[in-house]
Amino acid sequence: MSTRALIVDPSAPEHIGFGTLPEPVAGPGQVLIEVSHASLNYADLNNARNGRIPAGAPVGLDAAGIVLQAAADGSGPAAGSRVVLFADGAFAERVAVDTSAVAEVPDGVDPAQAAALPTAGLAALRSLRAAHTGPGKRVLVTGASGGVGRYAVRLASRAGAHVIASVGSLARGDGLAEAGADEVVVGLDDIREPVDIVVETVGGPHLVTAWRLLAPGGNLQSVGWTSGASAVFPPYATVGPPKTLTSYVNEFAAADDLAELVRLVADGGLVPEIGWRGSWERFAEAADALRSRRVAGKAVFDLPSHR
Numbered sequence: 001m002s003t004r005a006l007i008v009d010p011s012a013p014e015h016i017g018f019g020t021l022p023e024p025v026a027g028p029g030q031v032l033i034e035v036s037h038a039s040l041n042y043a044d045l046n047n048a049r050n051g052r053i054p055a056g057a058p059v060g061l062d063a064a065g066i067v068l069q070a071a072a073d074g075s076g077p078a079a080g081s082r083v084v085l086f087a088d089g090a091f092a093e094r095v096a097v098d099t100s101a102v103a104e105v106p107d108g109v110d111p112a113q114a115a116a117l118p119t120a121g122l123a124a125l126r127s128l129r130a131a132h133t134g135p136g137k138r139v140l141v142t143g144a145s146g147g148v149g150r151y152a153v154r155l156a157s158r159a160g161a162h163v164i165a166s167v168g169s170l171a172r173g174d175g176l177a178e179a180g181a182d183e184v185v186v187g188l189d190d191i192r193e194p195v196d197i198v199v200e201t202v203g204g205p206h207l208v209t210a211w212r213l214l215a216p217g218g219n220l221q222s223v224g225w226t227s228g229a230s231a232v233f234p235p236y237a238t239v240g241p242p243k244t245l246t247s248y249v250n251e252f253a254a255a256d257d258l259a260e261l262v263r264l265v266a267d268g269g270l271v272p273e274i275g276w277r278g279s280w281e282r283f284a285e286a287a288d289a290l291r292s293r294r295v296a297g298k299a300v301f302d303l304p305s306h307r
């Protein structure tokens with residue numbers, strides 16, 4: 001038996017194409033999952049090109065599905081449970097993953113919504129937590145139209161912060177006021193008051209301007225760099241009253257935070273926005289939409305086991 005997967009293929013567009021892998025075998029602390037949905041991230045596209053995932057290995061980080069086989073060591077969810085997972089190699093019909101990488105999906109949460117959560121939701125949740133987001137704080141979210149940005153807007157608003165959502169155009173800001181943004185701005189030039197926290201996903205000149213807007217004592221979480229542009233700081237930009245720039249990366253073993261994200265969705269406190277949805281056979285189309293800034297929120301794939 002074998003499992004079909006999206007693998008690193010340097011001859012394919014985006015260096016990602018379909019391949020066949022040996023059937024996964026779960027180790028003692030792992031569950032075997034039949035994947036029904038998965039979501040696409042910039043990291044998947046980057047990892048296929050930068051060598052982090054070698055040729056022939058499966059890509060993907062975010063998925064949801066059903067546990068086919070529980071872990072032999074007794075940890076994690078039982079067979080038949082609906083789960084969300086955050087682990088390398090998620091874009092496959094079946095995956096074996098550590099139980100520390102999965103959380104059960106509560107009743108009422110659609111598996112496509114659950115699959116839209118891990119990478120972007122964890123980045124938003126953990127970066128806002130690390131920055132001590134709370135009532136009255138002024139929080140700037142750059143790239144607010146995207147996956148991380150839309151979750152960060154909702155979570156910061158839920159925490160009682162004053163949320164400023166920065167987008168590339170007014171049209172890209174659709175839905176952000178309803179999601180909790182107090183201000184939706186195009187670019188960063190119209191922000192007059194300093195901010196306490198920045199969730200920064202664009203990099204380049206955005207990072208430089210966001211740093212300038214940061215108040216003394218403030219914290220900028222550098223989560224992403226979709227612009228691909230260099231950040232050039234003018235002389236003395238980093239000299240002055242203390243404020244901090246913190247680099248951010250999603251660590252694995254995210255079961256507890258995945259559980260929190262799905263619980264928030266079940267409670268209505270977090271709403272995954274799916275801006276592109278289709279069969280995983282349409283992978284190239286989804287990748288193009290993501291790169292072309294045409295996805296509002298997340299791109300989600302349906303796999304063949306989706307019923």
Ligand SMILES: NC(=O)c1ccc[n+]([C@@H]2O[C@H](COP(=O)([O-])OP(=O)(O)OC[C@H]3O[C@@H](n4cnc5c(N)ncnc54)[C@H](OP(=O)(O)O)[C@@H]3O)[C@@H](O)[C@H]2O)c1
Nearest residue numbers: 042123143145146147148168172224225226227249250293
């Ligand atoms: N560190 C981590 O662990 C971690 C976790 C998750 C994501 N990330 C990174 O965070 C970044 C955002 O991820 P995402 O999933 O939110 O991506 P996304 O859904 O594509 O959203 C990114 C947003 O950035 C803006 N953008 C894209 N290209 C741009 C450009 N050339 N110049 C200015 N703005 C641009 C777009 O907003 P407009 O169209 O409105 O301009 C887009 O909506 C990526 O770099 C990703 O790799 C890192």
